Structures are given as structure tokens and as C-alpha cells.
Amino acid sequence: MNIVKLRQEISQIIQDEVKTENVMEAVLKYKKEEEEERKEKIVNGIRAAQDKGIVFGRPRKKIPAQFEVVYEMYVSHRLSSRSAAKMLNVAQSTFLKWCSEHVN
Template identity: 50%
Template sequence: MVTTSYGYVRVSAKDQCEDRQLIALKDFPVDEENIFMDKLSGKDFNRPQYQKLLRKLHRGDILVLKSIDRLGRNYDEILNQWRIITKEKRVHIVVLDMPLLDTRAAGKDLTGTFVADLVLQILSYVAQTERDNIRQRQKEGIAAAKQRGVRFGRPPKERPPEFEIIRNEWLNRRISSREAAKRLHIAQDTFLRWSHES
């Protein structure tokens, strides 16, 4: 059976650099034509290159990642993908910066496989917990800032002095809301919102 090494690279944004991941995969070595890269968030696995890679993987192949968070960011999803790749597809996974996450080392040894699975679950749990904590800290920070009177978003637009006159014309059906907004140099939605707030 021919074993092929594949690599997966993910960066969250188009302006992030993938060079470190590519260098590490090529050093493994993974041939350049077998490296798949997505420039997308890791929140789920609906990524075109990742899905293409999954279709390429066959029993005995090796999937190489620079780090586990390149696979994804969602705890449950990472565990599910790990199961699909290692148990259903029977493909080895090598995480370069975490030697314990190298299923080749497990071989036929059930203990080795158990250790790799356990380490992955712990890492994924820690990553998910940290993300939850960050979200909670952000939420608490925003709430505290609001209590101190900090306003978020753009400051509300000042209503022009002639707003009430033009609004009355609109209320008396002498002009349309579109015409009123045009005269005030604002969006029609803004004019209607202000009119209902008054």
C-alpha cells in the first residue's frame, strides 16, 4: 500500500502569513502539491480546501499539521474530525509541535492510541475553555464600560435644525419621506427612524 503524506494549513484571515506552517510541512517532508490551505476561520469545518483534502485521504496516509489549532477551534468539532480521520479513514495524524499527537507512534499499541486521544481531548477542552473565558471577559468588560457611561458604536447623528419643519411637511403629506430625507441629506431610513422617535 502506497502511503502519501498530506499537509493542511489554515490562517484565519487573508492578510495572515502562512509561511511558518508551509516551511514546517515541507521539512516533514510533505510535497508541495499535497498541501491544502484555507484562509478562513476555524470555527467550523465548512472549508473548501479542507473538504477537498478529506476526499483525498486514504487508509495508511499521513495528515501533517503544524499545530492542532490549525485543524480547528471548536472542541467538539476537532474531536469529531479526529475520529473521522483516524478511526473511519484509518489515516495517521502528525501534529508537529505536539509529539504526543502522532498516531504513527501508537502503531498497533492500544495504549499509544489512547494517550493520543486523551491528549487531544485535554488540549481541545483547554482551547475551548479559554475561548469561552475570553468571550466572558469581553462581555463583562463591555457591561462595566457601559456602567461607567462609555458609549459604543458611532455617536448618534445630530438632527439638522430644519428637521421638525420638514417632518411636519411629511406628516401633512406635502412631501414624501424620500424627498424629506433628500432635503435633510440623510438616508430615508434615518429620517423615518427619527420621525418615529420624535
């Protein structure tokens, strides 16, 4: 909605600046309330979906079976995190995340 164009159209119809401003205020207030209601519906829908167990976002990568062996080599300083990640065909950040989860 182009507010300037809307204001011009209303002004042409009403031909009274004070009444035009009153109508514009009412229109903008209605639009704002409508937007807030829409946002609230979205938030409620997301919460309802999460309560049903729906998970948003990208699925987690599964830790490969050879992770333990590569992890032991990494911990014993025989491999760098970059080399270990390459061996597992994952990003270095993913490998380091798995390492921190493995420790905890």
C-alpha cells in the same frame, strides 16, 4: 491550531493510539476552557465599560434645525418622506426614524 497535524505529532511521540486520544482530549478540553474564559473576559469588559457610560457604535446624527419645518410639510402630505430626507441630506430611513421619535 491544526488538530489533525497535532494528533499526528502526538501520535509519533507517544506511539500508542489510546494515549494519543487521551492527550488530544486533554488538549481540546484545555483549549475549550481557555476560549470560554476569553469570551467571559470580553463580556465582563464590555459590561464594565457600559457601566462607566461608554457608548458603543456609531454616534447618532443630530436632528437639523429645519427638521420641524420639513416634518410639518411631510405630515401635511406636501412632501414625500424621500423628498423630505433629501432636503435634510439624510437617508429616508433616518428621516422616518426621526418622525417616529418626534411623535412619541
